[in-house]
Amino acid sequence: MSGFMPKFTSISHGAASARPRAGRRASPAWLLALALLLTGPPLAVQAAAARERPLVRKPVAKKPAPTGQRKAAPNKPVRSDHEPDLVTYGRRDDAMQLADTLAERHGLDADWTRAQLAQARYLPVVARLIMPPPAGTAKNWAAYRARFIEPERVRAGIAFWDAQARWLDAAEQRYGVPASVVVGIVGVETFYGRVTGNFRVLDALATLSLDFPKGRKDRSEFFRDELGQFLRLAATEQLATTAVKGSFAGAIGLGQFMPGSINRFAVDFDGDGHIDMANDPADVIGSVAHYLAEHGWQRGLPTHHAIKPPVDTADRAALLAPDILPSFTPAQMAGRGAALDEAGAAGAGPLALVELQNGDAAPSYIAGTQNFYAVTRYNWSSYYALAVIELGQAVASARAASR
DSSP states (O other), rough: OOOOOOOOOOOOOOOOSOOOSSOOOSSSHHHHHHHOOOOOOOOOOOOOOSSSOOOOOOOOOOOOOOOOOOOOTTOOOOOOOOOOOOOOOOTOOHHHHHHHHHHHHHHHHHHHHHHHHTTTEEEEHHHHHOOOOOTTTEEEEHHHHHHHHHHHHHHHHHHHHHHTHHHHHHHHHHHHHHHHHHHHHHHHHHHTTOOOOOOOOHHHHHHHHHOOOOSSSSOOOHHHHHHHHHHHHHHHHHHOTTTTOOOOOBBTTTTBBBBHHHHHHOOOTTOOSSTTHHHHHHHHHHHHHHHHHHHTTTTTSSSEEEEOOOHHHHHHHHHTTTTOOOBBHHHHHHHHEEEOOOOHHHOOOBBBBEEEEEEEEEEEEOOOOEHHHHHHHHSSHHHHHOOOHHHHHHHHHHHTTTT
8 A cells, every 4th residue: 555554555555744653554455454453553644746647638528327226315325226235326415526526626527527436336344444453452573574574475576576677677776766675565565466456446435435434533535535536547547447446445556556646656667658557567666666766765775774772661762752753863872772783873864763563572673764764655554664675685585596
């Protein structure tokens, strides 16, 4: 959910804050449900735009075809006569007002935008899935890791790497992001394309924009912006809005980019004139690498170092206070009683002491660099970032051993 979840992501994607809390995310439905259980509720927001997209071509205004829908009371979903088990937004007053707002904000034709949103369906399951896990749910890095670093996913990663080696090499050369990191992200996000989500993105984003559930922090404004970004993307790429599928949070394709991340950071890496994050691995690979580069990836820098945390609880708390934001030099960490490995102690920093809980067992610790932090910009979770890194390393090792 360039991730949003809210990454929501990974999707992998949303805007970056200076000090996110670890363990928040959004991806395809089952991965997100797992991440929500193990790492906590999502927090996604889109990062500042790295580049401007060309102005959106205004589609030809279309009058929506008659739907045969019964007249609805204001602000109530309309039940379709043709599909009685589905509830559409029809001409609901607030839906049409939102359509007008989004059309003006994104340079879209107002009639076309209204017609698209009128087709959106309310999905109760989306409203359920966006809710946080029950209070008191324990995080467990060992269990989370085991879901991703396992033989079948490693084999699929080797096959993906072999098939896309040309683009992985090109992305590493251009953006400085190692192939293993890109392979790790695609593997964690969608199992190399096996699990990309089966929700209509239009429906998911409309539901979260207009009927965001009570009982958690209201993120409807974020999803309204993503809905507008999605309509802009559909107009630019001439996509049928009802045909695009993704996660329950609206993340799209192999890399689970939110629509806003596609508009801001996706690249036409194979130069075919289109950006296709659902079906074109070259565009996915180039876009993932570009996203990380725009969020602070530094060529040649390790992602993390081994570390033994301070024994003194006050020193440990002081080093943990900035969370995953790199804030300390190796000397400052040593001064607080932390013991870095040789490479970490010899580096310049800054570093973050990252704690990963293991349920009832003792926590695990690493010293995260700026590049570890960059991976968390894809999905605001230290658990996610380390799973991505370790899956990529496992695939690289197994691939080299098979040669």
